[in-house]
Amino acid sequence: MTQRKKRGYKAPGNYEPYRGKKPRRFARGEDPAPRGGADPRDENAGRKSASRDEPAGRKSAPRDERRPAAGSKRTQRGERSSAPAPSRAGRPAKPAEVREPRTTSSPPPHQRSARVFTFGADGEPGPQSSARGSDRTIPADASFAELGLGGNIVRTLGELGADRPFPIQSATIPDVLAGTDVLGRGRTGSGKTIAFAAPLVERMLHLKASGAFAADAAPHKSKAPLKRGERQRGTRARTRNPKALILAPTRELALQIDRTVQPIARSVGFYTAQLVGGVPIDPQIHALERGIDIVIGTPGRIQDLVQRRKLDLREVLITVVDEADHMCELGFLEPVQRILRDTVRGGQRLLFSATLDRDVDAIVEEFLRNPVVHEVASEAPEDTRHRVFVVLREHKDDVLVQLARHRRRTIVFTRTRAYAERVAGMLADAGVRSVALHGDLKQAVRERGLAKFSEGKADVLVATDVAARGIHVDDVELVVQADPPDEAKTYLHRAGRTGRAGNRGEVITVIPRTRQKRTREMLDEAGIEPEVFQDFVPGQQL
Template sequence: MPKRKGSGGFKAPKHYVPRDRSGAPQRAARDGGARRDEEPRGDRARRSAARDARGRRTGQRSDEPRRESVRRDTRSPRDAGRGRDDERRSGDRHANDRAPQASPFREDVVLARLESTPLTPEQTAGVTFPDLGVGPNLVDTLADLGAETPFPIQVAAIPDAIAGRDVLGRGRTGSGKTIAFAVAVVERLMTVRAPGAEGRKRAIGRAPRALIVAPTRELALQIDRTVQPLARSVGLFTTQVYGGVPQSRQVTGLKRGVDIVIGTPGRIEDLERQGHLDLSQVVVTVLDEADQMTDLGFLEPIQRILRKVKPGGQRMLFSATLDSAVLRIVDEFLVDPAVHEIADDDAAHSGIEHRVLVVDRGDRDAVLQQLAGSGGRVLVFTRTRLGAEKVVGELADGGVKAVALHGDLSQIRRSRNLADLAQGKVDVLVATDVAARGIHVDDVRLVVQADMPDEYKTYLHRSGRTGRAGHRGTVVTLIPPSRRKRMSELLERAEIDAPMLPARPGGRELDEFMS
């Protein structure tokens, strides 16, 4: 018998070609093979279910983030753990930027919108927060937050929510959804007090009575910045629970006793399983970005969470693109919900101008650099984490200082980079889609989509980062000439009118973006 070389195991012949179960050749990503983010959604779901089953057999948590990159992770174990968050479930994945891709897009389907009670802006004119049933403490706090008069989605949703009715609310990003459910949660808790609770006295170690679930840690922190001052004004307390950081501080906060918990599905389930978070007394549950959470694979965790809260409690679902993706949640957990959206929602965003620039591949980096350095706050979107870091480096080479926001960064780095943008230390932030869900900066002047979005929902969420709170903004998408047709189809699904213009570095098409 020939002697084996090395430490044993199978040694592939020189011309060996690995094959899958069907006998078809397998190709590595560097050879142009299909990447995981090109798999049909149903296939991905089956693969995820199989991994969950294996995890249960091996004792691994089914929601534990798993690395999806084939490249070696050279970070320290501590830093690597920080980067593993809810974004691992998303379509924001590592990719080999140099590899030829058969098709980086998946099918983009427009789901039917849920039937709603439309409310026109004219119907909301002159309405005040007291008219909606909001108490004086909250009214004063809202004024301190800069919300002196309610937005249309708030006028529509708050009365039903305060009355205890289940609510579905749809409004574009920046339309005021967070204040809508924040006010409703606080007012509802003051109406339905815990047994034995009087005035501002709250028992140490008490279980929370309201739960707000968000897909990402940044969005959870953003929500808390709105909810916390409102809750404190009436003697209620909040805490945030999310992955990517040690749980010790979060456990300590829960032990002190809180009234409202704001968190991500994975960490909520973790703490509940460990006995640190008691969901049995939760009477109000809010799902923010509800349909996006189902798209990211959080449907089953959300169902498990909702089955653990107090039966018969109130449920509220809010999103910028609320559609039939959430029907399974609605059918199981909501009773006769009020569905609200603004009939002329696009009019509220008339301050956003949309442009598509058709750029040759060789000119893309120079055009992107010119746009990013045009002055004011600029937000650049890329499809992958590696792409975000690459753009930051290219901008730096051109003299434009930028920072990144993506799932491979530690929570400290992510928070610091967001703070640098908000405080004006840098004007350019390069972000991936899921990580950017928590960006809440009112004066972003320009959104640049360096990579064309995969889906129309992604376009709407990206564009909602500008034109907020009455400010004007511009959304520019860079595409190669070969993507004209697909971009036109995506804009049609998003119900966006945007001219397509050829552009080159230093051309007149870019002059208007220079401040």
């Protein structure tokens, strides 16, 4: 019968924790603690056997002899003694375990060369910038295979329509494969997504081959304690945590990135997950429970999943921040910093954008180590026509309908969501197949509208600036700016929806008479000389 006292539970006298199991006996002088750690049961059995092998009549040392010798110092509370613990029953002391340092951690401060990248007002590196350019010499006609990508990835890129690398891809892929932090700047449509997606997957293959992902294969036992008489029915595989993270400012851009990364990753056995807001969270949680290698998402939803303890970023070795400047403009600077601090310290960081300015200095200074900078001309492509039409207020609706019928596939940009809905309805009433895309729509509606436009079921996409970055639709022939942008950066991103991947495009900006001076200043800042800057009336020949 058990007895209970105030100080806790006392086991009965006939209690035998390993009843029915024969303890292992060790020969005299044999080390009962094998290499790699001993089972607690065997260790206790070793103590019993050692005590039984002692000569008869020999007693343990008196209590006074167990005390430290005179002059020795006792360890304070919470302080560990550097001397090895004395052995019990003649058993040699177990050597202290030595942990090898992690290869993914950042070097000590005295070995780390801090590099701060400072951009000037024009987006160029300032005089105090210590960021370096790449010293690699890559042939101008190098293929993806010559840049270091494997056969499966090269074949998948060919299926995606990327037969030869663009300049930004040729410049950044070797440095990403080498594990270097990269700052990449290139105009929209220059192939930045493939520039970080393809080498990221190849880099993960190298890390996996070197043993960086060894923890994924180690099974672990269930944390639930076993009751008396129960047996461990086996082990289950450890949930595979992500090793790479790609951050995007908007849901559309995250989905666009996933459409490129997913086939590349699947070609070599990696899996991706889209973690964006505006959609149910349960399917995303289930995907994480099944195991994910690459996470692509927005900062808000990723932070939410981290706080719910459903997403573990402590094994993320490579992090990509796409459209880093726009991320800061939307107020995501602090969330991005918190997310990056949850990843492996000293991991590889890649920042890509069409424009890099002072807003990203905080991220570069804290997280990037000696980054390599690659810049491609950020101005609009030469094969894109730019025209500005000065239109009276009462003629604007008729002009927009005429421009929507001018080309087969057109994107119309507006400043507000309400005006986007009004223009889409007006074009539909005029017999033009159009869809709207803005932030007030549910994510499923936005995806359906974008799919209709991409598949050719709608000729015109009326959108706010939510579609100005990262949205890639093949063969967009015309971009109409129903509301002129306020910044040259926004103009370049809008104009980048056409004339992509070497195709020809056209950009028409509709402005009132009161915006002529501001528009000219904006175009000068963007480095664009429009072919036409004139008055326009409905019915006039385009």
